[in-house]
Amino acid sequence: MEKVVFKKPKYMKEVPFHYCPGCGHSIIHRLVAEAIEELAIGEKTIGVPPAGCAVLAYDYFDVDMGEAPHGRGAAVATGIKRTLPDRIVFSYQGDGDIAAIGTAETIHAANRGENITVIFVNNNCYGMTGGQMAPTTLLDQNSTTTPGGRDKNRDGSPIDLSEMLAITRGAVYIERTAVNSVKNIRKTKKAITKAFKVQMAGLGFSLVEILSPCPTNWKMSPIDACRRIDEDVAQTFPLKVIKDETS
Amino acid sequence: MTIKTKKGRIAIDSKLCKGCYLCVSVCPDKLIAISGELNEKGYYPAEFTETNTGEDRKCTGCAMCAVICPDIAIEVYRG
Numbered sequence: 400m401e402k403v404v405f406k407k408p409k410y411m412k413e414v415p416f417h418y419c420p421g422c423g424h425s426i427i428h429r430l431v432a433e434a435i436e437e438l439a440i441g442e443k444t445i446g447v448p449p450a451g452c453a454v455l456a457y458d459y460f461d462v463d464m465g466e467a468p469h470g471r472g473a474a475v476a477t478g479i480k481r482t483l484p485d486r487i488v489f490s491y492q493g494d495g496d497i498a499a500i501g502t503a504e505t506i507h508a509a510n511r512g513e514n515i516t517v518i519f520v521n522n523n524c525y526g527m528t529g530g531q532m533a534p535t536t537l538l539d540q541n542s543t544t545t546p547g548g549r550d551k552n553r554d555g556s557p558i559d560l561s562e563m564l565a566i567t568r569g570a571v572y573i574e575r576t577a578v579n580s581v582k583n584i585r586k587t588k589k590a591i592t593k594a595f596k597v598q599m600a601g602l603g604f605s606l607v608e609i610l611s612p613c614p615t616n617w618k619m620s621p622i623d624a625c626r627r628i629d630e631d632v633a634q635t636f637p638l639k640v641i642k643d644e645t646s
Numbered sequence: 647m648t649i650k651t652k653k654g655r656i657a658i659d660s661k662l663c664k665g666c667y668l669c670v671s672v673c674p675d676k677l678i679a680i681s682g683e684l685n686e687k688g689y690y691p692a693e694f695t696e697t698n699t700g701e702d703r704k705c706t707g708c709a710m711c712a713v714i715c716p717d718i719a720i721e722v723y724r725g
């Protein structure tokens with residue numbers, strides 16, 4: 400008998416994604432939805448989408464969702480989790496969102512050890528607004544605000560937000576993964592699942608930073624964007640478990 | 647030595663596909679190609695070519711194409 404071995408996960412709606420061809424956001428949405436389904440937490444999960452290309456994530460996830468103002472995902476998730484402590488709460492944030500305008504909220508949520516999960520999608524730019532430099536833009540990377548490439552002396556260096564968050568006492572689990580290959584996509588799903596489990600066990604703050612292709616603003620094909628993650632992005636932001644205090 | 651492979655099949659929803667080529671690039675058996683006809687979104691969608699390659703290569707249902715597809719346009723069946 401023929402069996403379905405891969406189909407749309409239960410907690411993704413039958414709505415076509417608006418993302419550009421080859422965008423990592425929708426892969427990451429799917430992995431979050433798969434983890435939610437496998438952990439059987441769909442009826443008690445609340446997601447917090449960002450300002451950014453993923454602003455419409457509530458159109459795609461078939462779980463409760465509550466939009467956050469730009470950068471304030473961790474603060475909004477904190478409020479929801481403290482009000483409804485039996486729910487599983489995740490914020491979904493871009494690199495411009497979490498590492499620029501939302502830095503303060505994120506660091507303090509981590510330091511307080513808020514029992515929430517943050518999905519941090521690092522595509523090295525402000526995607527939605529047209530590809531401006533973000534704090535995570537690589538040195539020498541072209542963007543609309545760093546024509547000719549990001550210059551260390553003029554623009555500063557890329558920020559290692561996940562490593563900074565790992566220093567906080569309340570952060571329990573932080574891993575950096577990528578969605579540029581089948582292998583890395585599978586690893587990312589494991590990391591997201593683990594982050595949710597940390598929250599389910601009440602251990603504290605968990606975050607998965609995911610290196611994600613933005614072919615449109617990187618001005619390259621989806622295949623080249625995946626290659627760039629291995630060749631350039633992961634050289635600046637190495638894929639690894641940054642902190643794990645679960646054992 | 648015989649290599650045992652489970653036989654598989656995929657279905658691509660050409661309305662959802664954005665022709666990004668990622669599935670084409672990961673299929674170990676090169677069973678996916680980009681079609682020459684635009685879909686309603688204006689992209690050239692991917693199509694499963696196993697039935698019309700005329701060669702002896704078979705989908706194993708490994709699901710690599712579906713795992714990398716950003717638009718959940720591929721369903722995979724095995725058995």
Ligand SMILES: Cc1ncc(C[n+]2csc(CCOP(=O)(O)OP(=O)(O)O)c2C)c(N)n1
Binds near residue numbers: 452453495533
């Ligand atoms: C308070 C506020 N300031 C600025 C903006 C404009 N804005 C919308 S999205 C965005 C940046 C998005 O970049 P990122 O968080 O990296 O998400 P991406 O689109 O790359 O996924 C900005 C600056 C806004 N919506 N709200």
Ligand code: SF4
Binds near residue numbers: 419422526612614
């Ligand atoms: S601009 Fe970049 S991040 Fe935004 S949808 Fe397009 S590819 Fe994705």
Ligand code: SF4
Binds near residue numbers: 707708
């Ligand atoms: S399931 Fe595997 S073998 Fe079949 S088309 Fe997809 S990648 Fe190719």
Ligand code: SF4
Binds near residue numbers: 669
């Ligand atoms: S990966 Fe998905 S969207 Fe991209 S070409 Fe293949 S079926 Fe189409």
Ligand SMILES: [Mg+2]
Binds near residue numbers: 520523526533
């Ligand atoms: Mg971004």
